[in-house]
Amino acid sequence: xxxxxxxAHANTIGIGGHIRPDGxxxxxxxxxxxxxxxxxxxxxxxxxxxxxxxxxxxxxxxEHIRTDxxxxxxxxxxxxxxDTAKERLGGAEKFFADAEKTINIDHHVSNPGxxxxxxxxxxxxxxxxxxxxxxxxxxxxxxxxKAIYIGIIHDTGALRYSNTSxxxxxxxxxxxxxxxxxxxxxxxxFYQKTYVQNLLLxxxxxxxxxxxxxxxxxxxxxxxxxxFYHADSKDLDGIVSHLNQTAGVECAIFMYQTGVQEYKVSxxxxxNVDVAKLAVFFGGGGHVRAAGCTMKGxxxxxxxxxSLHIERQLKAAGIL
Ligand code: AMP
Ligand code: MN
Numbered sequence: 001x002x003x004x005x006x007x008a009h010a011n012t013i014g015i016g017g018h019i020r021p022d023g024x025x026x027x028x029x030x031x032x033x034x035x036x037x038x039x040x041x042x043x044x045x046x047x048x049x050x051x052x053x054x055x056x057x058x059x060x061x062x063e064h065i066r067t068d069x070x071x072x073x074x075x076x077x078x079x080x081x082x083d084t085a086k087e088r089l090g091g092a093e094k095f096f097a098d099a100e101k102t103i104n105i106d107h108h109v110s111n112p113g114x115x116x117x118x119x120x121x122x123x124x125x126x127x128x129x130x131x132x133x134x135x136x137x138x139x140x141x142x143x144x145x146k147a148i149y150i151g152i153i154h155d156t157g158a159l160r161y162s163n164t165s166x167x168x169x170x171x172x173x174x175x176x177x178x179x180x181x182x183x184x185x186x187x188x189x190f191y192q193k194t195y196v197q198n199l200l201l202x203x204x205x206x207x208x209x210x211x212x213x214x215x216x217x218x219x220x221x222x223x224x225x226x227x228f229y230h231a232d233s234k235d236l237d238g239i240v241s242h243l244n245q246t247a248g249v250e251c252a253i254f255m256y257q258t259g260v261q262e263y264k265v266s267x268x269x270x271x272n273v274d275v276a277k278l279a280v281f282f283g284g285g286g287h288v289r290a291a292g293c294t295m296k297g298x299x300x301x302x303x304x305x306x307s308l309h310i311e312r313q314l315k316a317a318g319i320l
Pocket of ligand 1: 018022088108110240265266267283284285286287290291292293294
């Protein structure tokens with residue numbers, strides 16, 4: 001699939017990504033937005049996302065994101081869903097449903113493809129990598145390259161996770177040849193944390209519990225703690241990966257309270273536990289080593305429900 005061909009006959013084009021957008025989602029959406037604006041200067045192009053974290057304000061065009069999910073376009077000729085299936089488009093789900101033609105670009109193993117045209121590859125490091133694939137290299141510029149780079153960096157843990165392939169690195173090589181300060185981009189968008197983010201990470205680590213013979217680690221933050229620090233989900237990025245770095249741990253669980261007896265759960269695995277399977281069972285999705293879902297119950301209910309499945313998988317793999 002080529003974006004230029006798929007969107008050639010459209011007058012109005014919309015783009016949406018998943019709720020609580022992460023670096024890959026923001027990078028992919030903004031790279032595609034910039035590309036379409038550049039290639040089709042006379043078309044109407046809108047991008048819809050929930051407000052991204054402040055660190056992504058270095059991406060060109062973020063001020064154009066329609067975070068209020070308002071538009072005067074009745075129905076888009078083409079609508080792109082990036083880094084998700086349609087169910088997690090949030091306020092953009094209605095635009096996707098009403099569009100003449102839908103295109104889905106994603107790398108979640110839990111997404112079979114929900115568009116009229118699908119470019120879904122669970123082997124890809126990131127949706128940003130897939131967005132690069134379907135663009136014409138001669139149309140890229142330094143700002144588009146930077147947005148794609150940010151997406152790849154965030155979904156590969158700065159090119160560290162096993163989803164980083166030779167192809168990913170080849171693409172990154174091409175991207176950094178555009179000449180942006182890639183070192184600063186990694187430092188400022190990926191590693192740098194606010195003081196509050198560090199405090200929350202500290203609390204989560206301090207209060208974490210290792211169980212199942214050290215193969216699992218869990219931590220959670222209650223709503224009152226987040227309120228005390230005036231924090232939201234954007235301040236919790238990276239905590240679950242940190243927990244998963246614990247020696248001996250096969251599966252890490254981090255959850256934060258989103259309501260009465262309701263938690264947003266993030267799961268990470270070293271590879272022997274398929275956390276996508278787990279997340280899908282509880283109504284979420286993701287990848288083998290990184291997945292998420294929302295679960296009802298107390299902190300202990302959530303741990304108990306997840307543990308049962310983790311234990312089964314570890315026993316089947318002969319690790320427990
Ligand atoms: P998280 O731990 O929430 O950052 O998510 C880890 C991975 O799982 C990301 O690729 C998310 O896009 C994906 N993910 C998280 N929650 C869900 C969900 N409810 N449905 C589908 N995918 C999810
Ligand atoms: Mn992604």
